Amino acid sequence: MDQLQLVSANKIFGGYQKVYSHESSVLKCKMNFSIFLPPQAEGDVKLPVVYYLSGLTCSEQNFITKSGFQRYAAHHGIIVVGPDTSPRGVKIPGDDESWDFGQSAGFYLDAIRDPWSTNYKMGTYLNKELFELILTAFSNVANPDRIGIMGHSMGGHGALVSTLRNPGLYKSVSAFAPICNPMKCPWGEKAFKGYLGEDKSKWIEWDATELVKKYDGPPLTLLIDQGAGDKFYIEKQLLPENLVEACRSAEVPVILNLRDGYDHSYYYISTFIGEHFDFHAKILKS
Amino acid sequence: MDQLQLVSANKIFGGYQKVYSHESSVLKCKMNFSIFLPPQAEGDVKLPVVYYLSGLTCSEQNFITKSGFQRYAAHHGIIVVGPDTSPRGVKIPGDDESWDFGQSAGFYLDAIRDPWSTNYKMGTYLNKELFELILTAFSNVANPDRIGIMGHSMGGHGALVSTLRNPGLYKSVSAFAPICNPMKCPWGEKAFKGYLGEDKSKWIEWDATELVKKYDGPPLTLLIDQGAGDKFYIEKQLLPENLVEACRSAEVPVILNLRDGYDHSYYYISTFIGEHFDFHAKILKS
DSSP states (O other), rough: OOOEEEEEEEEETTTEEEEEEEEEEETEEEEEEEEEGGGGSSSSSSEEEEEEETTTTSSSSSHHSSTTTTHHHHTTEEEEEESSOOOOOOOOOTTSSSSSSTTTTTTBOOOOTGGGGGGGGGHHIIIIIIIHHHHHTTTTTTEEEEEEEEEEEEHHHHHHHHHSSSTTSSSSEEEEEEOOOOGGGGHHHHHHHHOOSSSSSHHHGGGGHHHHTOOSSSSOOEEEETTTOOHHHHHTTHHHHHHHHHHHHTTTTTTEEETTTTTSSHHHHHHHHHHHHHHHHHTTTT | OTTOOEEEEEEETTTEEEEEEEETTTTTTEEEEEEOOOOOGGGSSEEEEEEEOTTTTOSSSHHHHHTTTTHHHHHHEEEEEEEEESSOOOOOTTTSHHHHTTTTBOOTTTTTTTTTTTTTTHHHHIIIEEEEEEEEHHHTTEEEEEEEEEEEHHHHHHHHHHHHTTTTTTEEEEEOOOOOOGGOOOOOHHHHHHHOOOHHHHHHHHGGHHHTOOOOOOOOOOOEETTTHHHHHHHTSSSSHHHHHHHHHOOOOOOOEETTOOOSHHHHHHHHHHHHHHHHHHHHHH
């Protein structure tokens, strides 16, 4: 644990919600991540790990203070890791000009366009550097064979893309209001143009609806949750129907739960996150 | 509802978390309050109401975004109202100089010292103006005979003092890490000197440990919750033992739950708020 500095630790539902910082060699900056260690982490059995990826404007704090997930993770005995949403403390011209690009908007991909390509490598950071760091630093409690991932909005995109690009790395995946087809929505077009450039053959590599068409890994069921009253859904930023159609044609099982009257907020997430932990527990503990 | 403006409404656990603003004649300013309407509010039966009073530095937002209470209130069918912690938008010299006096630190009392006495009447605002406003504006869903109150830290003090000063108004009361004996702790001494002046006979009227000694209302059980790892408890800002001793000598039933390893945060509150709703429901629904 030499490479980790403890930022905070709070007891909750019998476990501990912690935040650590570390120097990322991939992102070339200091990063925070959260980790919830359930009460079962005191025992001898290694536990499943679920990653949670947050949405635009978030840091590692929003999920741990607003979603109420700890109750369910404590019940099931699941470790939960929450990375930040972009590199921090690097100054790139324009990185704070808009809320949907740059800081807090890393889109969990590896930028190839200057000046972003030096630091904005959230894909490799998440699926390689942080993934390995967690398994090393928490080797006494984390089961490397039982790892899942979930996320919200931009983080739902991140969870889906991370799973589809790295077959078998994550055994279970779910998403709240994910950006399902970023090539076809304003948020995604802006981010992909900025981080990846104009060549749309590069965009296909980071778009869940495109990736699922050529998925060739272990059997996988995608759980997608969507509030029917979510204004970003109505404005067609999220496009879950496109993903569902692609899944059906590729014969990848998908569940789409449309929730009447719910919006895009953590009020919505907190209502259904217990169901998502049930879903992950059933797969990861089987 | 003419006097209320809707600020926000979000669906959560089948009910709605709303925030309203209104012009307070007691405080002479515009105030926000939150109200959670559980799914049962769509039915024909009038529902119990529980007030939640927040602590220092809070607005009406902290509790509704961080505690996860909506799950339990929805389960029991309880309306939950959360006032703000001080007058807002009034400029009084010194009101923003410290975090434990002035703005966000109204202490749920009626100030008698200038310049505070013009606006800082949170006691009358809560127990009279807002109390009546809720029963009028939500007369179709709120049961005026089944009202309880709870709070955290400064708000725990507010819940206890409001109950003890107004016998019978609140049928159930509980508190997380309340300031139990403000006359004997630095936070309380600063606030009481500022709002009430030097005459300590005035302080006794707003101190739960003093008030319980002369309580002469309907039977009442005080539920006090305290994290044993709470630094403010360790620094003797909260003094629950003084309240418990006064309750015992006055033969007022009191339950003190000391929680090993928990601190003063909403991580702690979220862990035990379900138990508090069980306690209020048992009394208010009997």
